[in-house]
Amino acid sequence: MEQEFKNLKINGIGTVSGGSYGKINTDGIATVNGQVSCTSFTANGTIKLKDSLQAGEFRINGTGSAAAKIGGGKIRIDGMLSVDGDVQFENIDINGMLKADGNAAGERADIDGGLKLGGSAEYDYLKVHGQIQVGAMLNAGELEILMAGPCRAKEIGGERIHVRKKMGSRFILAMLSSSLAARLTTEVIEGDDIVLEETTARIVRGNSVRIGPGCEIGRVEYKHHYEADPQASVGQAEQV
Amino acid sequence: MNDDLISKKELLDLTGISYGQLYRWKRKNLIPEDWFIRKSSYTGQETFFPRLKIIPRIDKILNMKEDLSLDELADVFSPSLGEVHLSAGEILDRNIVTSSALNLYIQVTGHQDHFAFDKMLMIYVLDKLLQSGDISLDEGKLLLGTLEEHLSIFSGKDCELILIRKMGVAAFILLSSGSTICFDQGVKVVTSLFMAQCTEELKLKIGGSEA
Numbered sequence: 001m002e003q004e005f006k007n008l009k010i011n012g013i014g015t016v017s018g019g020s021y022g023k024i025n026t027d028g029i030a031t032v033n034g035q036v037s038c039t040s041f042t043a044n045g046t047i048k049l050k051d052s053l054q055a056g057e058f059r060i061n062g063t064g065s066a067a068a069k070i071g072g073g074k075i076r077i078d079g080m081l082s083v084d085g086d087v088q089f090e091n092i093d094i095n096g097m098l099k100a101d102g103n104a105a106g107e108r109a110d111i112d113g114g115l116k117l118g119g120s121a122e123y124d125y126l127k128v129h130g131q132i133q134v135g136a137m138l139n140a141g142e143l144e145i146l147m148a149g150p151c152r153a154k155e156i157g158g159e160r161i162h163v164r165k166k167m168g169s170r171f172i173l174a175m176l177s178s179s180l181a182a183r184l185t186t187e188v189i190e191g192d193d194i195v196l197e198e199t200t201a202r203i204v205r206g207n208s209v210r211i212g213p214g215c216e217i218g219r220v221e222y223k224h225h226y227e228a229d230p231q232a233s234v235g236q237a238e239q240v
Numbered sequence: 241m242n243d244d245l246i247s248k249k250e251l252l253d254l255t256g257i258s259y260g261q262l263y264r265w266k267r268k269n270l271i272p273e274d275w276f277i278r279k280s281s282y283t284g285q286e287t288f289f290p291r292l293k294i295i296p297r298i299d300k301i302l303n304m305k306e307d308l309s310l311d312e313l314a315d316v317f318s319p320s321l322g323e324v325h326l327s328a329g330e331i332l333d334r335n336i337v338t339s340s341a342l343n344l345y346i347q348v349t350g351h352q353d354h355f356a357f358d359k360m361l362m363i364y365v366l367d368k369l370l371q372s373g374d375i376s377l378d379e380g381k382l383l384l385g386t387l388e389e390h391l392s393i394f395s396g397k398d399c400e401l402i403l404i405r406k407m408g409v410a411a412f413i414l415l416s417s418g419s420t421i422c423f424d425q426g427v428k429v430v431t432s433l434f435m436a437q438c439t440e441e442l443k444l445k446i447g448g449s450e451a
Binding site for chain 2: 122123124139140141157158159160187188190191192193202203205206207223
Protein backbone atom coordinates (compact mmCIF):
# COMPACT_ATOMS: atom_id res chain seq x y z
CA MET A 1 0.00 0.00 0.00
CA GLU A 2 1.31 3.37 -0.92
CA GLN A 3 1.09 5.94 1.77
CA GLU A 4 0.16 9.51 0.96
CA PHE A 5 2.42 12.12 2.45
CA LYS A 6 1.65 15.77 2.94
CA ASN A 7 3.17 18.47 0.82
CA LEU A 8 5.14 21.26 2.40
CA LYS A 9 5.54 24.86 1.38
CA ILE A 10 7.72 27.55 2.89
CA ASN A 11 7.50 31.17 1.74
CA GLY A 12 9.75 33.69 3.37
CA ILE A 13 11.76 32.52 6.33
CA GLY A 14 10.84 29.20 7.84
CA THR A 15 12.08 26.27 9.81
CA VAL A 16 10.66 22.80 9.64
CA SER A 17 11.48 19.53 11.35
CA GLY A 18 12.30 16.47 9.34
CA GLY A 19 10.05 13.63 8.29
CA SER A 20 8.42 12.20 5.21
CA TYR A 21 6.72 14.52 2.76
CA GLY A 22 5.32 14.52 -0.73
CA LYS A 23 6.44 17.66 -2.50
CA ILE A 24 8.47 20.28 -0.72
CA ASN A 25 8.71 23.81 -2.10
CA THR A 26 10.65 26.56 -0.44
CA ASP A 27 10.97 30.17 -1.53
CA GLY A 28 13.19 32.29 0.61
CA ILE A 29 15.32 31.10 3.49
CA ALA A 30 14.40 27.66 4.74
CA THR A 31 15.94 25.38 7.33
CA VAL A 32 15.17 21.70 7.74
CA ASN A 33 16.21 20.41 11.14
CA GLY A 34 15.89 16.64 10.91
CA GLN A 35 16.19 13.80 8.43
CA VAL A 36 13.85 14.34 5.54
CA SER A 37 12.55 12.17 2.73
CA CYS A 38 10.26 13.40 -0.02
CA THR A 39 9.23 12.75 -3.59
CA SER A 40 10.46 16.12 -4.77
CA PHE A 41 12.17 19.11 -3.28
CA THR A 42 12.44 22.50 -4.98
CA ALA A 43 14.38 25.17 -3.17
CA ASN A 44 14.49 28.74 -4.40
CA GLY A 45 16.73 31.01 -2.42
CA THR A 46 18.66 29.56 0.46
CA ILE A 47 18.16 26.10 1.88
CA LYS A 48 19.87 24.64 4.94
CA LEU A 49 19.59 20.95 5.63
CA LYS A 50 20.75 20.07 9.12
CA ASP A 51 20.54 16.33 8.50
CA SER A 52 20.31 13.87 5.63
CA LEU A 53 17.95 14.14 2.67
CA GLN A 54 16.42 11.47 0.45
CA ALA A 55 14.49 12.92 -2.48
CA GLY A 56 13.11 11.59 -5.74
CA GLU A 57 14.02 14.91 -7.28
CA PHE A 58 15.98 17.71 -5.73
CA ARG A 59 16.30 21.08 -7.34
CA ILE A 60 18.12 24.12 -6.06
CA ASN A 61 17.98 27.62 -7.47
CA GLY A 62 20.29 29.58 -5.28
CA THR A 63 22.49 28.34 -2.50
CA GLY A 64 22.22 25.41 -0.19
CA SER A 65 24.05 23.43 2.41
CA ALA A 66 23.55 19.94 3.79
CA ALA A 67 25.11 18.63 6.99
CA ALA A 68 24.84 14.95 6.10
CA LYS A 69 24.49 12.78 3.05
CA ILE A 70 21.94 13.50 0.37
CA GLY A 71 20.63 11.07 -2.19
CA GLY A 72 17.84 10.08 -4.52
CA GLY A 73 16.92 10.01 -8.17
CA LYS A 74 17.78 13.34 -9.70
CA ILE A 75 19.46 16.49 -8.56
CA ARG A 76 19.77 19.75 -10.39
CA ILE A 77 21.71 22.65 -8.99
CA ASP A 78 21.54 26.12 -10.45
CA GLY A 79 23.79 27.91 -8.07
CA MET A 80 25.81 26.39 -5.33
CA LEU A 81 25.47 23.54 -2.88
CA SER A 82 27.89 22.34 -0.26
CA VAL A 83 27.44 19.00 1.46
CA ASP A 84 29.29 17.62 4.48
CA GLY A 85 28.63 13.99 3.51
CA ASP A 86 28.10 11.87 0.41
CA VAL A 87 26.04 12.71 -2.68
CA GLN A 88 24.23 9.70 -4.13
CA PHE A 89 21.91 10.72 -6.94
CA GLU A 90 21.44 8.64 -10.05
CA ASN A 91 21.38 11.72 -12.22
CA ILE A 92 23.17 14.89 -11.39
CA ASP A 93 23.06 18.11 -13.31
CA ILE A 94 25.05 21.08 -12.11
CA ASN A 95 25.09 24.61 -13.38
CA GLY A 96 27.29 26.23 -10.83
CA MET A 97 29.11 24.42 -8.13
CA LEU A 98 28.77 21.35 -5.96
CA LYS A 99 31.14 20.81 -3.06
CA ALA A 100 31.01 17.68 -0.95
CA ASP A 101 33.32 16.31 1.70
CA GLY A 102 32.37 12.73 0.97
CA ASN A 103 31.94 10.59 -2.14
CA ALA A 104 29.66 11.05 -5.11
CA ALA A 105 28.21 8.19 -7.08
CA GLY A 106 25.49 7.67 -9.65
CA GLU A 107 24.82 6.88 -13.26
CA ARG A 108 25.16 10.14 -15.03
CA ALA A 109 26.65 13.49 -14.18
CA ASP A 110 26.63 16.66 -16.23
CA ILE A 111 28.75 19.38 -14.69
CA ASP A 112 28.77 22.89 -16.06
CA GLY A 113 30.90 24.75 -13.62
CA GLY A 114 32.60 22.86 -10.88
CA LEU A 115 32.57 19.73 -8.79
CA LYS A 116 34.79 19.48 -5.72
CA LEU A 117 34.85 16.28 -3.72
CA GLY A 118 36.83 15.19 -0.71
CA GLY A 119 36.32 11.53 -1.52
CA SER A 120 35.80 9.57 -4.74
CA ALA A 121 33.51 9.95 -7.73
CA GLU A 122 31.91 7.02 -9.53
CA TYR A 123 29.69 7.54 -12.57
CA ASP A 124 28.89 5.60 -15.69
CA TYR A 125 28.92 8.79 -17.66
CA LEU A 126 30.58 11.93 -16.40
CA LYS A 127 30.86 15.08 -18.44
CA VAL A 128 32.53 18.15 -17.06
CA HIS A 129 32.73 21.58 -18.59
CA GLY A 130 34.70 23.67 -16.18
CA GLN A 131 36.63 22.14 -13.36
CA ILE A 132 36.62 18.99 -11.29
CA GLN A 133 38.60 18.25 -8.16
CA VAL A 134 38.42 14.83 -6.60
CA GLY A 135 40.32 13.97 -3.42
CA ALA A 136 40.54 10.26 -4.08
CA MET A 137 39.61 8.19 -7.12
CA LEU A 138 37.71 9.36 -10.17
CA ASN A 139 36.04 6.35 -11.80
CA ALA A 140 33.79 6.72 -14.82
CA GLY A 141 32.80 4.55 -17.73
CA GLU A 142 32.89 7.52 -20.00
CA LEU A 143 34.75 10.55 -18.75
CA GLU A 144 34.81 13.73 -20.73
CA ILE A 145 36.45 16.81 -19.31
CA LEU A 146 36.59 20.13 -21.09
CA MET A 147 38.84 22.04 -18.75
CA ALA A 148 38.27 25.68 -17.95
CA GLY A 149 40.17 25.70 -14.70
CA PRO A 150 42.45 23.56 -12.56
CA CYS A 151 41.38 19.90 -12.37
CA ARG A 152 42.71 17.35 -9.90
CA ALA A 153 42.22 13.74 -8.93
CA LYS A 154 44.42 11.32 -7.09
CA GLU A 155 43.72 8.53 -9.54
CA ILE A 156 41.55 8.24 -12.65
CA GLY A 157 40.19 4.95 -13.95
CA GLY A 158 37.61 4.14 -16.56
CA GLU A 159 36.86 2.95 -20.05
CA ARG A 160 36.92 6.04 -22.22
CA ILE A 161 38.81 8.98 -20.78
CA HIS A 162 38.96 12.16 -22.82
CA VAL A 163 40.49 15.29 -21.34
CA ARG A 164 40.67 18.49 -23.34
CA LYS A 165 41.33 22.10 -22.63
CA LYS A 166 38.76 24.67 -23.55
CA MET A 167 40.25 26.92 -26.18
CA GLY A 168 41.53 30.25 -24.91
CA SER A 169 40.18 29.71 -21.45
CA ARG A 170 41.59 31.53 -18.47
CA PHE A 171 44.59 32.64 -20.43
CA ILE A 172 45.15 35.71 -18.29
CA LEU A 173 44.59 33.85 -15.05
CA ALA A 174 47.09 31.24 -16.16
CA MET A 175 49.61 34.00 -16.80
CA LEU A 176 49.12 35.28 -13.27
CA SER A 177 49.45 31.97 -11.52
CA SER A 178 50.04 28.47 -12.82
CA SER A 179 47.70 27.07 -10.15
CA LEU A 180 44.78 28.75 -11.90
CA ALA A 181 45.60 27.33 -15.32
CA ALA A 182 43.28 24.89 -17.02
CA ARG A 183 45.27 21.79 -16.34
CA LEU A 184 44.64 18.27 -15.05
CA THR A 185 46.96 16.99 -12.36
CA THR A 186 46.80 13.39 -11.27
CA GLU A 187 49.04 10.50 -10.34
CA VAL A 188 47.67 7.60 -12.35
CA ILE A 189 45.32 7.37 -15.32
CA GLU A 190 44.15 3.91 -16.31
CA GLY A 191 41.60 3.12 -18.98
CA ASP A 192 40.86 1.53 -22.32
CA ASP A 193 40.75 4.54 -24.60
CA ILE A 194 42.64 7.58 -23.32
CA VAL A 195 43.03 10.99 -24.94
CA LEU A 196 44.76 13.73 -22.96
CA GLU A 197 45.67 17.39 -23.25
CA GLU A 198 47.38 19.66 -20.73
CA THR A 199 47.74 16.86 -18.23
CA THR A 200 50.38 16.08 -15.64
CA ALA A 201 50.47 12.45 -14.58
CA ARG A 202 53.02 10.02 -13.26
CA ILE A 203 51.69 6.99 -15.12
CA VAL A 204 49.18 6.56 -17.94
CA ARG A 205 48.10 3.02 -18.75
CA GLY A 206 45.66 1.98 -21.44
CA ASN A 207 44.87 0.02 -24.57
CA SER A 208 44.96 3.07 -26.79
CA VAL A 209 46.70 6.19 -25.54
CA ARG A 210 46.91 9.59 -27.19
CA ILE A 211 49.00 12.21 -25.49
CA GLY A 212 48.16 15.71 -26.68
CA PRO A 213 49.90 19.09 -26.39
CA GLY A 214 50.93 20.40 -23.03
CA CYS A 215 51.12 17.02 -21.32
CA GLU A 216 53.82 16.00 -18.89
CA ILE A 217 53.67 12.26 -18.40
CA GLY A 218 56.26 10.23 -16.52
CA ARG A 219 55.54 6.88 -18.10
CA VAL A 220 53.05 5.50 -20.62
CA GLU A 221 52.14 1.81 -20.78
CA TYR A 222 49.93 0.88 -23.72
CA LYS A 223 48.62 -2.25 -25.33
CA HIS A 224 47.62 -1.47 -28.91
CA HIS A 225 48.07 2.11 -29.91
CA TYR A 226 50.16 5.05 -28.78
CA GLU A 227 50.84 8.48 -30.15
CA ALA A 228 52.21 11.64 -28.63
CA ASP A 229 52.09 15.25 -29.73
CA PRO A 230 55.49 16.89 -30.32
CA GLN A 231 54.48 19.51 -27.75
CA ALA A 232 54.12 16.89 -25.06
CA SER A 233 56.76 15.53 -22.75
CA VAL A 234 56.70 11.81 -22.08
CA GLY A 235 59.42 10.22 -19.92
CA GLN A 236 59.12 6.77 -21.38
CA ALA A 237 56.53 4.79 -23.33
CA GLU A 238 56.38 1.04 -23.40
CA GLN A 239 54.12 -1.47 -25.11
CA VAL A 240 53.05 -4.14 -22.64
CA MET B 241 49.33 -12.62 4.95
CA ASN B 242 50.89 -10.00 2.74
CA ASP B 243 52.09 -12.73 0.40
CA ASP B 244 48.52 -13.36 -0.62
CA LEU B 245 48.26 -10.07 -2.46
CA ILE B 246 48.27 -9.75 -6.23
CA SER B 247 49.11 -6.52 -8.01
CA LYS B 248 46.61 -4.96 -10.35
CA LYS B 249 48.89 -5.42 -13.33
CA GLU B 250 49.50 -9.08 -12.58
CA LEU B 251 45.78 -9.61 -12.12
CA LEU B 252 44.95 -8.08 -15.50
CA ASP B 253 47.64 -10.17 -17.21
CA LEU B 254 46.40 -13.32 -15.54
CA THR B 255 42.71 -12.84 -16.25
CA GLY B 256 42.97 -11.01 -19.57
CA ILE B 257 40.59 -8.23 -18.58
CA SER B 258 41.26 -4.55 -19.26
CA TYR B 259 41.56 -1.63 -16.87
CA GLY B 260 38.22 -0.39 -18.15
CA GLN B 261 36.49 -3.64 -17.29
CA LEU B 262 38.04 -3.73 -13.85
CA TYR B 263 36.86 -0.21 -13.08
CA ARG B 264 33.44 -0.88 -14.56
CA TRP B 265 33.03 -3.87 -12.27
CA LYS B 266 34.18 -1.83 -9.32
CA ARG B 267 31.64 0.82 -10.21
CA LYS B 268 28.90 -1.80 -10.42
CA ASN B 269 29.94 -3.07 -6.99
CA LEU B 270 30.95 -6.44 -8.35
CA ILE B 271 34.29 -5.95 -6.67
CA PRO B 272 34.10 -4.46 -3.18
CA GLU B 273 35.94 -1.24 -2.48
CA ASP B 274 37.89 -2.73 0.40
CA TRP B 275 39.52 -5.29 -1.89
CA PHE B 276 41.44 -2.43 -3.50
CA ILE B 277 44.49 -2.21 -1.29
CA ARG B 278 46.85 0.66 -1.97
CA LYS B 279 50.45 0.06 -1.11
CA SER B 280 53.65 1.82 -1.95
CA SER B 281 55.94 0.03 -4.35
CA TYR B 282 59.10 0.93 -6.23
CA THR B 283 57.10 2.73 -8.93
CA GLY B 284 55.14 4.75 -6.41
CA GLN B 285 51.73 3.70 -5.17
CA GLU B 286 50.23 0.57 -6.62
CA THR B 287 46.96 -1.22 -6.07
CA PHE B 288 46.88 -4.77 -4.81
CA PHE B 289 44.08 -7.26 -4.27
CA PRO B 290 43.63 -10.21 -1.94
CA ARG B 291 44.57 -13.02 -4.33
CA LEU B 292 42.32 -15.70 -2.88
CA LYS B 293 39.24 -13.50 -3.12
CA ILE B 294 39.73 -11.57 -6.34
CA ILE B 295 40.66 -14.40 -8.72
CA PRO B 296 37.62 -16.60 -7.97
CA ARG B 297 35.44 -13.48 -8.12
CA ILE B 298 36.73 -12.47 -11.55
CA ASP B 299 36.34 -16.04 -12.80
CA LYS B 300 32.76 -16.00 -11.58
CA ILE B 301 32.04 -12.67 -13.26
CA LEU B 302 33.56 -13.84 -16.54
CA ASN B 303 31.63 -17.10 -16.42
CA MET B 304 28.34 -15.63 -15.35
CA LYS B 305 28.26 -12.47 -17.37
CA GLU B 306 27.04 -14.25 -20.46
CA ASP B 307 23.88 -15.31 -18.67
CA LEU B 308 23.38 -12.30 -16.46
CA SER B 309 23.69 -8.57 -16.99
CA LEU B 310 26.18 -6.68 -14.84
CA ASP B 311 23.38 -5.27 -12.73
CA GLU B 312 22.02 -8.73 -12.07
CA LEU B 313 25.51 -9.86 -11.19
CA ALA B 314 25.83 -6.95 -8.80
CA ASP B 315 22.68 -8.17 -7.07
CA VAL B 316 24.22 -11.59 -6.69
CA PHE B 317 27.37 -10.21 -5.10
CA SER B 318 25.74 -7.38 -3.22
CA PRO B 319 25.25 -7.82 0.51
CA SER B 320 21.93 -5.96 0.21
CA LEU B 321 20.13 -8.11 -2.28
CA GLY B 322 16.52 -7.65 -3.11
CA GLU B 323 15.82 -9.46 -6.32
CA VAL B 324 17.69 -12.70 -6.46
CA HIS B 325 16.30 -15.76 -8.15
CA LEU B 326 18.17 -19.01 -8.07
CA SER B 327 17.25 -22.38 -9.47
CA ALA B 328 17.27 -25.49 -7.32
CA GLY B 329 20.52 -26.57 -8.95
CA GLU B 330 22.24 -23.27 -8.22
CA ILE B 331 21.11 -23.35 -4.60
CA LEU B 332 22.68 -26.77 -4.14
CA ASP B 333 25.78 -25.95 -6.19
CA ARG B 334 26.48 -22.95 -4.05
CA ASN B 335 25.91 -24.87 -0.84
CA ILE B 336 23.27 -22.48 0.38
CA VAL B 337 21.10 -25.19 1.92
CA THR B 338 21.28 -28.96 2.08
CA SER B 339 19.34 -31.07 -0.37
CA SER B 340 17.13 -32.56 2.35
CA ALA B 341 15.79 -29.13 3.29
CA LEU B 342 15.29 -28.17 -0.35
CA ASN B 343 13.55 -31.45 -1.14
CA LEU B 344 11.22 -31.08 1.79
CA TYR B 345 10.33 -27.58 0.63
CA ILE B 346 9.63 -28.77 -2.92
CA GLN B 347 7.58 -31.65 -1.53
CA VAL B 348 5.47 -29.38 0.66
CA THR B 349 4.92 -26.46 -1.71
CA GLY B 350 5.39 -28.03 -5.11
CA HIS B 351 7.52 -25.02 -6.00
CA GLN B 352 10.13 -26.25 -8.44
CA ASP B 353 12.51 -23.66 -9.78
CA HIS B 354 13.47 -20.00 -9.53
CA PHE B 355 13.46 -19.46 -5.84
CA ALA B 356 13.10 -15.83 -4.86
CA PHE B 357 14.90 -14.53 -1.84
CA ASP B 358 11.97 -14.92 0.55
CA LYS B 359 11.54 -18.56 -0.48
CA MET B 360 15.23 -19.21 0.01
CA LEU B 361 14.99 -17.62 3.41
CA MET B 362 12.31 -20.11 4.42
CA ILE B 363 14.39 -23.01 3.19
CA TYR B 364 17.41 -21.59 4.96
CA VAL B 365 15.56 -21.34 8.28
CA LEU B 366 14.23 -24.86 7.80
CA ASP B 367 17.73 -26.10 7.03
CA LYS B 368 19.14 -24.39 10.10
CA LEU B 369 16.61 -25.98 12.42
CA LEU B 370 16.89 -29.39 10.79
CA GLN B 371 20.66 -29.34 11.06
CA SER B 372 20.67 -28.22 14.65
CA GLY B 373 18.44 -31.18 15.40
CA ASP B 374 15.76 -28.99 16.97
CA ILE B 375 13.02 -30.23 14.67
CA SER B 376 12.10 -33.39 12.84
CA LEU B 377 11.18 -33.56 9.16
CA ASP B 378 7.50 -33.66 10.06
CA GLU B 379 7.83 -30.57 12.16
CA GLY B 380 9.67 -29.01 9.23
CA LYS B 381 6.44 -29.24 7.22
CA LEU B 382 4.63 -27.45 9.99
CA LEU B 383 7.32 -24.77 10.01
CA LEU B 384 7.11 -24.23 6.26
CA GLY B 385 3.35 -23.94 6.49
CA THR B 386 3.72 -21.27 9.17
CA LEU B 387 6.33 -19.32 7.26
CA GLU B 388 4.53 -19.54 3.91
CA GLU B 389 1.35 -18.28 5.42
CA HIS B 390 2.53 -15.58 7.77
CA LEU B 391 6.09 -14.43 7.06
CA SER B 392 5.01 -11.88 4.45
CA ILE B 393 3.11 -9.96 7.16
CA PHE B 394 6.47 -8.98 8.62
CA SER B 395 8.02 -7.90 5.34
CA GLY B 396 10.58 -5.20 5.91
CA LYS B 397 10.46 -5.70 9.67
CA ASP B 398 12.29 -8.02 11.94
CA CYS B 399 10.39 -10.82 13.58
CA GLU B 400 11.21 -13.65 15.90
CA LEU B 401 10.49 -17.28 15.28
CA ILE B 402 9.95 -19.32 18.42
CA LEU B 403 9.57 -23.04 18.65
CA ILE B 404 7.91 -24.38 21.76
CA ARG B 405 7.07 -27.87 22.86
CA LYS B 406 4.53 -28.94 25.38
CA MET B 407 4.31 -32.61 26.22
CA GLY B 408 6.24 -33.35 23.05
CA VAL B 409 3.91 -31.43 20.77
CA ALA B 410 5.64 -28.73 18.77
CA ALA B 411 4.24 -25.33 17.93
CA PHE B 412 5.80 -22.47 15.98
CA ILE B 413 5.19 -18.86 16.83
CA LEU B 414 6.03 -15.78 14.80
CA LEU B 415 6.00 -12.53 16.70
CA SER B 416 7.15 -9.03 15.96
CA SER B 417 10.48 -8.42 17.57
CA GLY B 418 10.62 -6.75 20.92
CA SER B 419 7.29 -8.10 22.11
CA THR B 420 7.01 -10.02 25.32
CA ILE B 421 5.54 -13.48 25.37
CA CYS B 422 4.84 -15.69 28.37
CA PHE B 423 4.15 -19.42 28.52
CA ASP B 424 2.72 -21.71 31.10
CA GLN B 425 5.05 -23.93 33.04
CA GLY B 426 4.69 -27.00 30.89
CA VAL B 427 6.04 -25.19 27.83
CA LYS B 428 9.63 -25.63 26.81
CA VAL B 429 11.10 -23.04 24.45
CA VAL B 430 13.20 -25.13 22.09
CA THR B 431 14.72 -22.38 20.03
CA SER B 432 14.22 -18.84 18.89
CA LEU B 433 15.55 -17.19 15.74
CA PHE B 434 15.53 -13.60 14.62
CA MET B 435 14.60 -13.41 10.96
CA ALA B 436 16.69 -10.31 10.29
CA GLN B 437 19.78 -12.17 11.39
CA CYS B 438 18.87 -15.17 9.21
CA THR B 439 18.34 -12.80 6.28
CA GLU B 440 21.78 -11.39 6.73
CA GLU B 441 23.42 -14.80 7.03
CA LEU B 442 21.65 -15.95 3.90
CA LYS B 443 22.70 -12.85 1.98
CA LEU B 444 26.30 -13.51 2.88
CA LYS B 445 25.94 -17.10 1.76
CA ILE B 446 24.38 -16.11 -1.54
CA GLY B 447 26.90 -13.32 -1.99
CA GLY B 448 29.56 -15.98 -1.77
CA SER B 449 31.90 -13.67 0.09
CA GLU B 450 33.53 -16.73 1.59
CA ALA B 451 34.06 -18.49 -1.70
